[in-house]
Amino acid sequence: MNIVVCVKQVPDTATERKLRSDDKTLDRDAADGVINELCEYAVEEALRVKEAHGGEVTVLTMGPSKATETIRKALAMGADKAVHLVDDALHGSDALATSYAMAQALKKIGFDLVILGSESTDARTGLLAAMLAERLGAPQLTLANKVELSGQSITIQRLTDYGYDKVESTLPAVVSVVEKINEPRYPSFKGIMAAKKKQVQTLGIADAEIDAAQVGLAGAWSEVVDFAAAPPRAAGTIVKDEGDGGSRAAEYLASKKFI
Amino acid sequence: MAEILVLVEQVDGEVKKVTLELLTLARSLGSPSAVWAGPGYSADAKARLAEYGADKVYVADSAEIADYVVAPKAELLAQLVGSAAPGAVLVAATAEGKEIAGRLAVKTGSGVITDAVGLGEGFVADQSIFGGGVNVHSRVTRGTPIVAVRPNSTAPVATAGAGAEEQVTVALSDSARAAKIVERVKQEKGARPELAEAAIVVSGGRGVGSAENFALIEKLADTLGAAVGASRAATDAGWYPHQFQVGQTGKTVSPQLYIAAGISGAIQHRAGMQTAKTIVAINKDSEAPIFELADYGIVGDLFKVVPQLTEEIEKRK
């Protein structure tokens, strides 16, 4: 089984995140890069599928050269090898362009199962898995909190507002996982050492047969017109509970017509 | 006036509030056309859509549309984008709404904007990013603008539309039939409104202390007709189910009123609630960062404040 797990490097949410003033894209140098947390669940699920059904886990990351730190983390968790899609021409790609570039890379790599996180913590679009399924003509098994394989068929529990849907398809398929589907493992010391020797193949846009006109800032389908720091919220009223805190809160809610 | 497609969200044939919001928003930008995708269409539904401004209602009430994950709805919308050449397509920014938007964008070669909290002339969208720290204006530059709008971004206003009905048949492709829904499991959710849609949300955090104590939060929520949310500390501890988690890796809510009890207000929690119109916080630590956002804060023990607040609201009803 050929399992590809898509892993993204994102700016640490604990640090201040910024947009660049020159081209209005995310400033990836301003903040420390970390693995997108939801991608850790994706890596863990990929490793579990491999452990139960055999095969190989390939990490696919699109991002600047510093994203190799994140690739090493996924390799240290136990993935077998990695493909790093890296090219200056990709800078500024929006969701549509990213899905195109990633789909081209996936066609090169080949797959039975592609696993993604449900969302990235920087752009938070939650679009990529559905877009990849559309582009690859593969079944969309997204928002999974449980994944089961049997031969060539795969079943997931797809989280919904009312509970979940049980969804079935055949392989190859595109899966995205939600938080808490599993408990991602910590890389062991041995894993970290082994990761240093694992193969990381780099692909440029020509290698992946990506049309330069469809990616990057110039090829984007959407643009940031302008941006500004959110004005601070007007200072609120803070009261200390002197035994009447609940009543005073009720008064406030009444004054705002909530009750 | 440009035609604007609005994908209808419904539960068991009943139109959801977010659709009325989207129709109201569409009305301010052009002529709204509601798109009904799936079974359960009725005269009541049509009346409701027209009441909130739908000039047209496209009806594709085939059962098959609901039998497969997302792809059929994207195919239907793509077909309508082709035939009607609308000015824009609006969907609700729910997890599924965004997935539909994503597939539609690929199919029609159009840009897509997610989590808009407002939409103005030229379909320029307002977005709030990085946990509410930065406000962005963005727009689609190629194709038909596809915009996923957050629930509670616009107050629904009834303004009658013509409501002309048009039946649509969509021949699903094989690839739209690839991921089959074989069973729907409805978990008990009681009478509370849905978290993402609710006008009021009451959330509990680590300060609540246990699963049993969440009854306090639920009781306050019920007196307000609110949904219940939780911080990750509370869902991680197993005190409240994960689907109610608010924040960066949970749900994003944008209610009229958000009440946080025993929640410190970490950046990752704020990412999911910072666009709430009014924020009330109850926390015993006066230094808790949640007070930086609060319009009204009570420094005190939630086990005293919450029951008193609940009782006082009951009295005033």
Ligand SMILES: Cc1cc2nc3c(=O)[nH]c(=O)nc-3n(C[C@H](O)[C@H](O)[C@H](O)COP(=O)(O)OP(=O)(O)OC[C@H]3O[C@@H](n4cnc5c(N)ncnc54)[C@H](O)[C@@H]3O)c2cc1C
């Ligand atoms: C990648 C990542 C993603 C994350 N995603 C999310 C997310 O989606 N949602 C989320 O919520 N968090 C998320 N977190 C976790 C977040 O950083 C915080 O750890 C979490 O929000 C803390 O929850 P809390 O406020 O309930 O707990 P704490 O920070 O422990 O705060 C508890 C508060 O309760 C108060 N308190 C205690 N007892 C009482 C009492 N009797 N009366 C009144 N007040 C009391 C305390 O003073 C304290 O301020 C994420 C973290 C990471 C790293």
Ligand SMILES: Nc1ncnc2c1ncn2[C@@H]1O[C@H](COP(=O)(O)O)[C@@H](O)[C@H]1O
């Ligand atoms: N540049 C990227 N490289 C690799 N995977 C990505 C990239 N961007 C997004 N993904 C994957 O897509 C998921 C959802 O991201 P998004 O759609 O951007 O919110 C992430 O959890 C990753 O698995």
